[in-house]
Amino acid sequence: MVLVEVRDLLAFPTGENATDTEIGGIHFNLTTLNFWNYTYYSNNTLSNGSYCFLVDKPYTPPALLLNGTFLNSTSCYLATEPIGNRARAGIGFAVGFALTLVFVLVNLKKHGQLHLPPEKRFIPIGRRWQWYWAIFICTAALIGLFTGIDVDRYRVPQLPIVLNVFFWFLMQMGTMALVWESVRHWGSWMERQYIDPDPFVLRQNDKRGMFEFWLPLFFYFWLWLNFFLIVPRNWGKIELQRSPDQTIENAIPAATDGRFKAAVFCLLVCWLTIMVSLWHSINHYEPRNRGFFNRIIGFLGYMPFRFTLLVPLSLAVIGYQGLCAWDFTASPLNVNTDLLAMYLGGYAPTLLILIVQVIAGFMRPNEDRELIRQRRERGASIDRDLGLVRKPAWWRRVNGDLPNESMRDRIMRNVREVGGGRPTTRHIERLAEQRAADLESGGAANRSSVIEMNEMHRTSTRSSVSNPPPYSPYEGKSDTRRSERAVQLAAGLLFPGSNLSNPENAGASVERGRGLELEGDPPRRPGTSERSSSTVSGLSTTSPPQQIRSMLDV
Incomplete structure (x- = not known):
């Protein structure tokens, strides 16, 4: 508890007479102040419990009305003092x-x-x-x-x-x-x-x-x-x-x-x-x-x-x-x-x-950076124990392996390097046209020198295969059809005796695979099954087996 030795209540200053008081150089009616229960405090304020006014200069009200109202008064609850x-x-x-x-x-x-x-x-x-x-x-x-x-x-x-x-x-x-x-x-x-x-x-x-x-x-x-x-x-x-x-x-x-x-x-x-x-x-x-x-x-x-x-x-x-x-x-x-x-x-x-x-x-x-550093140090320690030597960071950038590259970007980069889609098809068509022209101009004598793989010697029950028909590029808009034509052309160049070189024969072989008899075909032997055109062979069972000299012959 704080002991207070001096009270802050003050008596009204004396004025010209018993009913007058002078505060801040202004005379007020003392009877009116007492009637409205105003009290004078040591901090130069007047208050009756409901209102509080500043009465020191320059905030002294100029007059007091009989109803207890001060004219041009300043409330006590305003920031009027300088900072302390x-x-x-x-x-x-x-x-x-x-x-x-x-x-x-x-x-x-x-x-x-x-x-x-x-x-x-x-x-x-x-x-x-x-x-x-x-x-x-x-x-x-x-x-x-x-x-x-x-x-x-x-x-x-x-x-x-x-x-x-x-x-x-x-x-x-x-x-x-x-x-x-x-x-x-x-x-x-x-x-x-x-x-x-x-x-x-x-x-x-x-x-x-x-x-x-x-x-x-x-x-x-x-x-x-x-x-x-x-x-x-x-x-x-x-x-x-x-x-x-x-x-x-x-x-x-x-x-x-x-x-x-x-x-x-x-x-x-x-x-x-x-x-x-x-x-x-x-x-x-x-x-x-x-x-x-x-x-x-x-x-x-x-x-x-x-x-x-x-x-x-x-x-x-x-x-x-x-x-x-x-x-x-x-x-x-x-x-x-x-x-x-x-x-x-x-x-x-x-x-x-x-x-x-x-x-x-x-x-x-x-x-997170500290954890990455610790993981890198642990990895380097494990590599030293195992005797592994990691390549420097620039090695991946030189070889095109970017650190922030997604899997999709890697696949697209590989596709662009290898080729694919319509550009690859056009390249195959140009190569096929060139080889067909060389075959027509050089004849059968240049055929073995034009085609990279050697022909497989086989004995066919059918008539000898004539030269492939001249190639006519596909002019349509279907990518699927264009790819099929390219595959047929490549098969015709690699395997001249097969039905894949001729679209019409390819269709016939498909019909045979479905078990349908075509006009002009020899009757099937009972007890045997017809193979698909991709593996058909006219070789006799008594003839010597084929000699495959490289993987390109497969």
Whole structure:
């Protein structure tokens, strides 16, 4: 409790007579002031409980009517005063939080960007939560600090003091969430590196996995309990600091009640949960040490250096909030608080936590890139053990194997190299026309020299095969028909004795394959089956077998 030695109620100054008073060089009817229950305060204000007016120069009303109305009056609840030390210090911290917000956004883009396919076990938002909370902290701090400027400018405390402390409490909760997400995600990152060589080395439904599942829920339960103990309340009593009596009777009991004290206990449970999460990650994903002292040394050695700063700073945040719950003189809820204690205990730890996070974010690489580097190192180590030598990166580019080329692009590139479609058909047609012309001009003597493969000697029951008819290119638009003509032409050049060289004979062979008798064909022997035209042969069973001299004869 704060002891008040001087009361702020003043008697009306004496005027020209008993019914006159002079305030700010202006004479007012004292009888009218007393009738409407106006009271004169030491901060140069007049108030009757419903209305409040400024009466010092240059805000002194020029006249007072009999109905209690002041002419050209100025309300007490306006920002009419110059900024004070609280506002100046708040502007300096606001600049620091604004600059930090810029670097937080840069780190969010750096660490939130994906370079590997997302995994269900490690969702991308998990690594971004700490930066989302950092953005929330900066936003709440900026709003609270800029509204704190009007705390000095209001002669009578009003809404600005409520907004200032409201967003300060939100900033404190966001700070604890930021530290929690940093520690939790570090454990998740250690797990991801641990299982990357072997995804089945750790199960998700074992005791370790279930503990990691329930621990975040436990933390946020206590954090939201802190929120509901602080935020839903009657904030109007915090504004009642317009006189020492009001401060003692209303503001101090409201600012140091049991709910604020219980909220500090909730934050302490959150901090202990952070320490448990840190211990859990080191215990499962780092080498274990034997002995009590060795485990303590290992715990401090395996813990990242940024956590050695974040953990004590977060504990300082809780300590100052606990101090405010018991001592009103150092609380930001006090209009006339101790500014050194308020900014060093209330805003400096949070700003330092953000700065440590930003610096650590710039020093650490993107997790996907780091995982790619580790996989590359493991692959190089395995290759050295096996004696394999990988070709350099430029080898694939020189041979046309582009790193970002899709399978479709590779197939199309191979097709363009080999050929296909209508260009290939036109090439075959030109080759067939050239060979047919050479056969016609050179006769049967040049036939063996024109065709690359040697003719197969066979004895046919039919008459000798005459020269193939002159080739007439297909002039239609059907690609299917054009391909068939090209195949028939190629078959006629490679196998002159077959029916594939003549479309009419090809049709007849198809009919024979269906078991139909054609006119002029010799009768089939009973008990035998007719083969298709592709394998028909007129060789006798007593003749020597064919001699295949190369694979081209097949």
